[in-house]
Amino acid sequence: MRALRWHGKKDIRCDNVEDPGIEQPRDAIVRVSACAICGSDLHLFDGFMPGMKHGDIMGHEFMGEVVETGKEVRTLRKGDRVVVPFTITCGECDQCRAGNFSVCERTNRNADEAAKVFGHTTAGLFGYSHLTGGYAGGQAEYVRVPYADTTHVKVPEGLSDEQVLFLGDIFPTGWQAAVQCDIQPTDTVAIWGAGPVGQMTIRSALLLGARQVVVIDRVPERLAMARAAGALTINFDEESVLDRLRDLTQGKGPEKCIDAVGMESHASRSMDSMLDRAKQAVMLETDRPHVLREMIYVCRPAGTLSIPGVYGGMIDKIPFGAAMNKGLTWRMGQTHVRRWTDDLLARIADGQIDPSFVITHRAKLEEGPALYKTFRDKDDGCIKVVLTP
Structure with a gap:
């Protein structure tokens, strides 16, 4: 065969x-x-x-x-x-x-x-x-x-x-990512990554009743597909993710944040992303966790981080103190x-x-x-x- x-x-x-x-x-x-x-x-x-x-x-x-x-x-x-x-x-x-x-x-x-x-x-x-x-x-x-x-x-x-x-x-993966958030009718759900899993996550979050779904990516075709489902979009090459999410949530941050990217995340003009790539090159780090850092920083206190994106090894410089002090819930897994x-x-x-x-x-x-x-x-x-x- x-x-x-x-x-x-x-x-x-x-x-x-x-x-x-x-x-x-x-x-x-x-x-x-x-x-x-x-x-x-x-x-x-x-x-x-x-x-x-x-x-x-x-x-x-x-x-x-x-x-x-x-x-x-x-x-x-x-x-x-x-x-x-x-x-x-x-x-x-x-x-x-x-x-x-x-x-x-x-x-x-x-x-x-x-x-x-x-x-x-x-x-x-x-x-x-x-x-x-x-x-x-x-x-x-x-x-x-x-x-x-x-x-x-x-x-x-x-x-x-x-x-x-x-x-x-990808359909049950996107669904599980949304279900893990325990979505409420008042929630803003922010999703990093508008690839196939991200697209299924968008539609799952909407089916589960999210008030507002915001998607972060930079590929025009992916962002257009997300908008076709009813999501708001942020092109991280063109605007600040943190500033836009604050504006869309009246300064409070999204209640639910989903990492549909995983270990190969990208960022524009980001010092932490450049350091991740350098560490990968010399085997000091296996995965690039820029999205995780950004989610921890922007998520509303007492919010939820859902991680369907695959990670395979070691990551560095995670602001775990921020996650702990904000009372964030982490849910993840295959x-x-x-x-x-x-x-x-x-x-x-x-x-x-x-x-x-x-x-x-x-x-x-x-x-x-x-x-x-x-x-x-x-x-x-x-x-x-x-x-x-």
């Missing part, structure tokens, strides 16, 4: 590899009908996530048709259409029973290595380094899905691939995908939202390597890429 594989920093290739097979009785094999390039994939492309190995198959946002199942799979059969969550879940451990699927205790087959880095293991994740299990990803023609009886979302008839594909990651998908699938079917609005580029799998760079550089108006094997 063909698959997109990681061969080092900024080196993704479409290779021919062996087809996957059933390895465990709870496995299924899925023929991929659609997959996407996610912003989190760019952290691998840019070389910021540890644990990648030469030849790893990329991709954690995908769906398709079940073509084979292991002998212990009871909830799936050949021919079922499924979206596959990026978090692999056993459904039986304490964390899964509590709905904390992204920290499933059983599915990371490299749990000891993950615990050394994070203190405890995460769940296994598709296509996302050997710290999260080293599982082959979904930017391929076929995928082995472990724990398939609990790691899937069945797709009802009448919904297209493009309507439901993003249930595997997405508990299956906690949200039944509700979100119903909202799609009901016509409340069609997540396919975010797609700007559609291509064949073999065009994926070039589109990684297009997406990373935000060229050609690129906001979201969907690939069809």
